[in-house]
Amino acid sequence: MKRTREFDQRKQVAIVGSGAWGSAIARIIGRNCQRLDTFHSTVKQWVFEETVNGRKLTDIINQDHENPKYMPGQKLPHNVVADPDICSATKDADILIFVLPHQFLNGLCEKIKASVAPGCIGISLIKGVHFDEQGMVLISDMIKEGMGGMDMSVLMGANLAPEVAAGQFCEATIGCRDETNGTLLQSLFHDPNFHVAVRKDVPGVEICGALKNVVALGAGFVDGMGLGDNTKAAIIRIGMMEMKRFIQSHYPEVEDATFFESCGVADLIVTCYGGRNRKCAEAFVKAGGKKSFDELEAELLNGQKIQGTGTAVEVVKILEAEGKLEEYPLFNSIHGIAFEGKPMESLFLDIDNMGEMVESLAG
Ligand SMILES: NC(=O)c1ccc[n+]([C@@H]2O[C@H](COP(=O)([O-])OP(=O)(O)OC[C@H]3O[C@@H](n4cnc5c(N)ncnc54)[C@H](O)[C@@H]3O)[C@@H](O)[C@H]2O)c1
């Protein structure tokens, strides 16, 4: 029986983005929307149109049910429909999933705002942070403002997209402000191999997801220098301390428990061993600093984007403006190596010189 929109209580879900993570999550969302009565079974996905093997990417997705550029070899459910037009992709949406590199957010919300359903909510899977004249801005808050105050949650975690797409067991964390929305979103994302926990903590969950990408650059430098697991574990430990210090100094309400969720320690570990930021940082060292991160990204990632370099720049801007850079020797030296031609060894020299301060701030 045909149901009109007026009487149809099912939530319409739209995915904004179709890179590696957008494709992996579309597999889960598509299956859950087929399975659960709460959601409309058709899921629209906004795809930034490109030509792949002589065909439009949206045509390939809609005909072959696969995104061969960003997630080759993994089929998408047939109810996921690719649309190159951001307005029609998000029309009447009750739930928007933002999953694109945040440098491409500019102007997007303006286009979407008028066409979504009344009461539409959003969730950001974007790992990054922004700095403006007022100071630090969460990406989820940028979207919230762009969408005229829409309730925004975030989903972060130890989630390398190819492993999630392959259905390997992992966990993720939703950070919400509204617990009813948090629970609804948990049901949309959770599946037997993708376990989702909910915390009423947007900033803690979101900034963990952003900062781990900076630490991952340090882990890649360690790999590039040919050093071993003890050294990498040290970078991970110090990185965790700086992440915690940064987050709790900006958001004192963030509880330690957030750092023990998938968005915290688990994402930090996985990114430092298996992520793209780590991979590009290793290549940066092996190229003797002669190639920029932009060049390496283009060479190694076939159109995928890393977020750690941009986040390092934003974090250093924030800390400089606050006069607190010296409290973060790891973040500072990672930025210096990536952008100021500092030698690799400064990674350890800076930490060693600042050792006393690091330990005294550790509590
Ligand atoms: N890939 C992962 O394993 C993973 C896991 C968790 C979270 N994330 C986060 O998810 C977010 C999205 O990353 P991703 O990995 O899905 O993307 P990606 O790096 O795989 O792909 C880049 C995307 O950018 C799009 N794009 C390129 N030029 C564009 C333009 N001018 N305008 C709009 N879009 C354009 C491409 O179409 C593609 O969809 C990031 O914040 C990332 O940190 C990624």
Ligand SMILES: O=P(O)(O)OC[C@H](O)CO
């Ligand atoms: O490949 P990266 O470095 O962008 O990391 C991917 C995910 O964020 C890991 O959770």
